[in-house]
Amino acid sequence: MPKDPDSNTPSTQTGSIKDLILEQEESASLIRNRSLLEPNEIVDEDRIVGRDFQLTEITQHLRVAINGERPPNLFLYGPSGTGKSLIINAVCQNILELCESRDIRFGVIHMNCQNVGTLGSAVYELARKVSNDAGVPVEVPEHGIPTKKKWRELYRLIDEHYDTVVFVLDELDMLVGRRDIDEPAFSRLLYQLSRAGSSDETRANVSVTAITNDATMMGNVGSRAVSSFTPEDVHFNDYDANQLREILYHRTDAFYEDALSDDVIPLAAAFAAQTHGDARKAIDLMRTAGSLAERQGADQVSENHVREAQDKVEKNRVLEVTRGISTQKKLCLLATAAVARQTGTGTAKSPNGYTVYQYLTDTLDVDQYHQETYVNKMKELTTYSLVESKRKSQGPHSGSYLEFSFGENPATILDTLREDSRFNDVHDDELRSVVKAQLRKESQ
Ligand SMILES: Nc1ncnc2c1ncn2[C@@H]1O[C@H](COP(=O)(O)OP(=O)(O)OP(=O)(O)O)[C@@H](O)[C@H]1O
Known part of the structure; x- marks a missing residue:
């Protein structure tokens, strides 16, 4: 029987690791x-x-490749997942x-731009992917040469190996590049790739599909890139609980027969639809x-396992987001989540969040930013889909504020952030009183 890591049962070495593996396999x-x-x-x-709509649209746009024509560029946007x-x-x-059956050399080069860094690295990465696809080496070094030479190598590889190539650039908005250059790297990449065919850089048909969660990304694309990229837009909207249920039902064979109790899929779909x-x-x-059910040696996955999984998944996601962010951003998030926990709606107004942020920075004796910076830091956090922001009006003469809403339970965010020992001096009772006082003051 697998041992609960949190239980107080003393651990005993009973057999070999092989026995353990086989024992675990049996309970799985x-x-x-x-x-x-x-x-x-x-x-x-x-x-x-x-x-169906998105599938039909995209097919309609890209299918011309099977006649040897250049497919249009595409812009696919919508939330993650x-x-x-x-x-x-x-x-x-x-x-x-289909192209293979017609002897058309068609290539699809998929690159996730999240960790690519600069334009030079992006171009090299594309050349590397093309060379992998074609089974030939890249003939320029990764470092120490100008980006222009990397472009030339990319075009050479495309020319030699494809009649038509589609570059799928996932999370393209993450390719910001060097801060000292005004035009973001994704904009320069789009410009070069989308004019490659027409500027005689290559004979092949080049098409670009940009994918992003950020519907406003095109607003940051420079004007020359806008006029050469001119994509067809395809929007991916949120799934509702019914659609998620269907998606999950189509994967029930991931489990053995009768391994799922009836309420498992509806509950998992409902939780996911909440964000x-x-x-x-x-x-x-x-x-x-x-996995939790297997580890506990249960006969079936039950509703309780889904609830336990929801806690775990939520915590992991918060951990993943917060692992790399600065202490100041953590403080902004902590303050805002503390307010959202107590409003009962899972939302927090920016002025209230800022007051609590001031309390936190005073308590911990760290730098305190102006409200505008607090708001900007919170806005930056919206890209992780942990929190969303909406501008609201206070009324005709009183200006506006941002309302932050949390998809996950704000209490989980608080618990996870407070595992950081730097926040040990923040006591939860006191934090609750500060929030309460602020909410009371606001309602007066
Ligand atoms: N309509 C669907 N039918 C079946 N499975 C789906 C459907 N939509 C998404 N999925 C599954 O959900 C997961 C996430 O989908 P996908 O990677 O396509 O999302 P995405 O919109 O590209 O997300 P991101 O913006 O985070 O990259 C995948 O495992 C995918 O197989």
């Missing part, structure tokens, strides 16, 4: 196909549920197969619930 009797529950697994077409990568990959895969209808989260909840 609920999940049959774990890969179906992996968030980045590319699933078969018959598991795709809904998204709404199927953007899934749908573009599925369409491209089918086009690839913004993120299919990745729904799938993640199922996997975590299944």
